[in-house]
Every structure is written in structure tokens, then in C-alpha cells.
Amino acid sequence: MSDSYTSYLPAKAPEPNVETQPFWDATAQGRIDLAVCDDCGFIPWYPRLMCPDCQSTSMTWTTMAGTGTVYSYSVTRAGVGRAWKEHLPFVLAYVQLDEGPIMMTNVVACDPDEVEVGMAVTAVFDDTGEGTAIIRFTPTQRDSNE
């Protein structure tokens, strides 16, 4: 798993709740923990405690590998609010984890023009400073601590 990481993108602290607290606690330790259905094996994204496929409420928090591929992305170059303006251009993406779920994220620490659909990426954990981290991804061939 990754060490603490700073992409310099805004990392506003989320508001964990009774359903999502274990997910956010794991991010602070550099892990993607998702609730896996004990009955049908499905892993919903975003994490929730009733399986949307079989309605089971028996879900177990399980650590994902933290690797995946880019499902799609866009490169934002203009038209954003103040918090993001100084970070233009930045990459918004959907990344498919190797375990299946597709999650919204950013691809960071690379030239935006090098990002491609299908590119292998690895999770990094942007510290919010409040006991949580925002999950972003970097191209796998690179050192994720650069």
C-alpha cells in the first residue's frame, strides 16, 4: 500500500457517516476497503451496507488491491471554480478496480495528455488532514511517491 501522498489537488475532508466510516478510516491508512456481499460476492461502488443486487445486509469490509485501469476520462482546461482553477489542466476519470467496481477519481502525477482509456493505474491517498484521504490514481509504471 501507498504511503501518505500529496497530489496538490483540493482534498476537502469528506463527512463519514455510520455507513461509510470504515471506508474512510481505511483511506487514512492507504487502503481501499469496500463492502463485499457475503451472499452473492458483489462489490458495490460507492460502498453501502445493503447489497443492491441481492438485498443482503451481510457485507464484509475487504481490502482491494489498489490497482485498476482507466475506463474513461476528461481533461478539464477551463470553466471551474476558484478551488480548482490553479490546478488546470486536471484529469477527471472513472477507474475500474481490478476487483470490478468503477469509481470516480482523478489521475494525477502525469501529463494529462498521456492518459488513455485502458491505462493501468495505481491508487494514491491524498491526506485531507482530518483522518481521511481522497483516493486518486497514478499511472502504474511510475513511482507513486514521486
Place this chain on the structure above:
Amino acid sequence: MSVRRVAHIAGVYEHPLREIPDKTVAQIHAQVAVGALADAGLTIADVDAYYSAGDAPGFGALSMADYLGLDCHHLNDTETGGSSYLLHVQQAAQAIAAGHIDVALITLAGKPRTGGAGPGGSARFGSAPEAGFENQFGMGVISGYAMAATRHMYEYGTTSAQLAEIKVAASTHAQHNPNAFLKDVVTVDQVLESRMISDPLHLLDACVVTDGGGALVVVSDAVAKRLDRHTIPVLGTGFGFKGMNSGRVDLTHTGARISGPAAFEEAGVTPSDIDYASIYDSFTITVLVTLEDLGFCEKGKGGEFVLDGALQAPYGRLPFNTDGGGLCNNHPANRGGMTKVIEAVRQLRGEAHAEVQVPDCEIALAHGTGGSMATRMGSATLILGRD
């Protein structure tokens, strides 16, 4: 139960202005309500059902029915973003079929241009279960749709030049609309050379941001028969929800894949029967994918379908958005569904601008998209006829 020909659109009104700094949102709702009722030959006193969505201020339909002075026994505040108003037509038709109502009023108003109001529905977003998982990444409306465009290009080879053809067709129509926000005809090159906002979508791939509003009056058969106005029968209706599918994200389809076939089946027609189509055009990619999902072409062939002036009125294969659409004319309250219905009614009445009036327009389709193609959306399709 089918609602085919049960309901009729008797009145429509589009606010003529695109910047309305000196009116409140409630005032604009009232102005378009009276406008649509006058178009139908009816008054506020005739309304027995009122429909509004997330753009209605305060308590929504409750606040607005009170402000308008309505004496109605049926309120509906269903919120599905920009598609709400087409869904309201379906719901009004259902209520008419059940014998509950005779005259439904549907209104939309907003001031994103001069009033600083965000997209409707955003006030509730902070409490959404998905909020913490989607509001951390700088996603704007356009960067979300841009991801849908990227994936479509990846899977099907769609190009930016093909998307630009959609804007070109809309601008060709908008030049004839004196109220259009953008009246200049643009070329494919001008779209491609416009500022890149979020790859692969340029500034000219995006709809306009306008103040404004619109309203519809939907009536029963009995009421339609005693009105002098040319009323438009609702032939078919459909609605489709498409979400994130719990992480099995699919950015190359919309809810039109569900709403379209339902509407066609109810109307008893096929895509080849459609003389004119109003297609929701928040972005060029929205149009292209919707055309595929409605069955006007195969999945993945939208880029080829829009070439050669296919969307240009009056003689293209499928004339679309002859008012200039959201891309050029008007996208009031950041919600384009209302104006889609209004222009379809103009076409069927023969009241579109002469330069873009489709000859012998007998069957029209109107389609709305609400929410986001990048996350969760409500899609609504109406097929309208001519008596």
C-alpha cells in the same frame, strides 16, 4: 393502460427573453403560466392540476400553486432534472386517463444567467448518499459529459468533427429565431477551434446558459374538443432511469434506451415515422448518444448519422431542434426539456419559422435528459401527433 391520444397539449409558451434580471423566479413561472394558458384559450381558473420540478422555488409545487392563486386538486413536484417536464406530460396523461383531472399546467423558470442560481436540484446534493464519492474530484457538468464522449470515441471511433456537425445544424436553425441567444451560423472548424473546456468537449459543444422559462397546458379530450386552438395529441410516452448500476458504469448509453421504445410502442410508430425530433442537447454528445438509443441509428453509428446535414431542417433525414435548441437558442434554468416540447408543438401546428418548418409534419418526437450522462439520469420521451 395506454395513454395514447388520451391527452392533448393545448397551450405552450416560451419566455422570449434570455436575460431577466428584473424578475423573480416566481414571477417568471407566473408569466409563462399565463402565456401558455392564453395560448390554449384557458385561464388560471380552468387549471385543476399543477406540475413543477426542482426549479420551482421554496416548497416547489406547494409554494407555486399558492403564488399563482390556483384552485386545483392535483399537485405533482416530480424532479428528474431537465427531463422533468416531459415526464410531467406523461403523468398528466395518466391522471387524465384515470379521470382525475382535465387541465394540467406545467411550468419551468430560472435565472442561471443573471441570478446566480445553480442547476436545479443542487441544493439537495450535499445530503446525497453518493456526495462524498463524487464531489472531491472537480467534476463539473461538462467534464462529466466529456468522459461520456471520451468513452464513445474509444468504443466507436466517434470524432470531434462529427460532434461539431450537431452544433452546426443547431446554429443553422438558430439564425432564424429572433429570440435565440446565439444567432450566428458556425462551421465545423469554428467548433473545433473554439476553446477546449474539458477534453474532448469545446466551448461550442456546450449549451448556452440562459434565464428564462416555459410552460405547457395538457388537457383531456373533452376540453380539447371545445377549444379553438390547434391541440396536439400525445401519442406515446416513455420514461427511463439509468444510474451508475452500483459501479458497473456504462457511459455510452442513456435512459433513452428505455424511454424511447416505450414511447414508440405506445404510439404505435417507429423511428422512421418521425418527421421532426426535439433532442435534448445539453452537449453535442448528448444528442449523438440519444439518437442511437432512440433507435434512429445503430449503437455506435451516431457519428455517421449526423453527417451530410442529416439534422438540418427542413430537408435533412431527421430535422432536429429547429428553434436552435439548447446549443444556440435557450436552455432556461439549465433545463432544456420544456423547450423541446414547445418546439415540437410548433412544428406540428405548422408554426415553426418558415425557413425551418418541416413540410407536412405529422409525427414529432421530443426527448429530455435530466441529471447527468456521467452519473445518474432520467430520460423522458414523448411522441406527439396532429389532429
